[in-house]
Amino acid sequence: MPLASSTELFERHGAAVYRRCRGMLGDEASARDAVQEVFLKAHVSRDSFRGDASPFTWLYSIATTHCLQQLRNAKLRASKLEALGREEAPPGASPDERLRAMSLLEGFALDVQEIVYLRHVDGLDLEEVARATRLSTKTVSRKLHEFAERSRTLAAKDEVRP
């Protein structure tokens, strides 16, 4: 299926990308900047669209990874952690799990961060995460397992640190 023009994609999915960015970044101005950057990123990456997912899913994934990159900013990150502690957790996620996952994300590759965020912060189940990331449930499961293992190792190191 050929990909619509970037302007058409924006008209169809701009609202969804905006909601995703605002939900992740929590800040109106940052979300508006992020939408522009997501669509520009999609524009320059059009060649990487393989048609194995819908344009919406593709854009949603770009928006998620873009916002994760933005959340490297210390201020945005602190405010995100504060918001997670305040807001009600979605079904499938616990407040503690959300905070823990969010605070551990930084040391991981972006694709792992995306999976962990969708699973533990958004609370999606494995199948939904696989759909959102265009990966198999097996791969999603493996990456979540790796995340859990490495998180445990990091936590153990922290515990023995003087």
Added chain:
Amino acid sequence: MSACPHDFTLERHLAGELPVESDESKHVTTCPLCSERLDRMRADGAAYMASPAADGVRRELASVSRRKSAPSWQMVAWSVAAPLAAAAAWLALARTRTPDASDLTSKGAATVQLMVGHEGAIVPWSGASLAKGDRLQLSWTSSVPRYVAVIGREDSGATERWFPPDAHAARLEAGTRAFGDSLRFDPPFHGTVYVLVGDAPFDTAPLEAAIRDHREPVFPGRTSILAIPQAP
């Protein structure tokens, strides 16, 4: 299904992607709570799409669609530096890992340059450490199309794919252009940047894993390695 679905499912519903016969779709169309959530989402979306910010995106996309070689506002800014960049020393893709390097060479050279945005000026990276607020941007020159991925590994061990957004190398057309995001790190990035270039598509996931684990990223292409030192 009985529990209300996540926002992702509601977004799929709004995008017309939920199969009508699915349990999720049946739930969403009959649940009063979901109906309220959908109304709020529609209202938020409509307010944004009618805002000056959305108009700005429309203008930007129309502009970059007309000007394919300079595809973003960030890249427009970077493209101003292109003559400077051309005059500066391009970083050759120095470390050849392909078993058939001569074939790659015969198809034309490819170079990648790291540019740094510092206090309003955009200059080729000098090899020095980065300062707070600096932005990084990659610029590409090749006489033939190639597949490219860029992975950054911080000295702390954190590894991240900078380009492309998907875990599959992106095809870059021949010519000179900025690509990927303009990246800002807080604190400034120090570590190693791996630029992976191949003649054919390749998956980046195993290469990211190799880089994260301090192994050589082995693939049928070439790897250029740039080490950005920590500020003293």
